[in-house]
Amino acid sequence: MxxxxxxxxxxxxxxxxxxxxxxxxxxxxxxxxxxxxxxxxxxxxERVWVMDRAIPTEATLALMRAADPPVHYLVGTPKGRFSKLETSFLTKPWAAVREEVTVKLLNHDAELYVLALSAGRQDKNGPCVGAASNASANASRSCSAKHSAAMSSY
Known part of the structure; x- marks a missing residue:
């Protein structure tokens, strides 16, 4: 079952x-x-919804952003979208958020994208990318750091 x-x-x-x-x-x-x-x-x-990339549709994400108050979220970015953003990430610096976890932040189209690199998971899956909406950089860093070990490869 x-x-x-x-x-x-x-x-x-x-x-x-x-x-x-x-x-x-x-x-x-x-x-x-x-x-x-x-x-x-x-x-x-003020909640942060952490979801697998297969859960929300673009329409649902639009509803979350338009809600009053806006709904914060961290969701995996589809590989196709990450490919389009990859060059923009190249110029961004890495920031350490905890031991063995670094992130790059990219503001793009009213979304904050977080590229998380965990040394422990890199061997297994490579870096993770998530889109965080309506959340501050500190909240995104914290969320990314806390959940990067649980996220799938994106």
Whole structure:
């Protein structure tokens, strides 16, 4: 039996809530419902949604950016989009965010792209790229540092 797990955690990683969904549930179908459910239970707050790149659609991301207050997110960047941004990243400096983790930040089209390089994961997958919207550079660095080990190769 396969299931999809949606996990809601505090900034320190402590679980607040979870949802179990059938394994054949499309992630894209559940995202908007999850936003409404979490806001209904916990109110509107400054949250950062960390998602696999297959979860949100471009339309969902547009809704997140247009929300009041805007919804912050960190999501993996599709390889095709990263290829288009690759040259822009070349001129950006690396910044250490913790031991063995460095990042490059790129503001592009109202998005903050974070290229994360983890020495521990580099051998396995190479660098990770995520788009962070409506989040400060510090929040993005923190989010990238905390989640780079859990992100897939992008």
């Amino acid at each position: 396969q299931v999809v797990i949606a996990l809601i955690v505090t900034p320190d990683g402590f679980p607040l809530a979870y949802e179990l969904l059938p394994g054949n549930t499309l992630d894209k179908q559940t995202l908007t419902d999850s936003f409404a459910k979490i806001e209904g239970q916990y109110g509107k707050a």
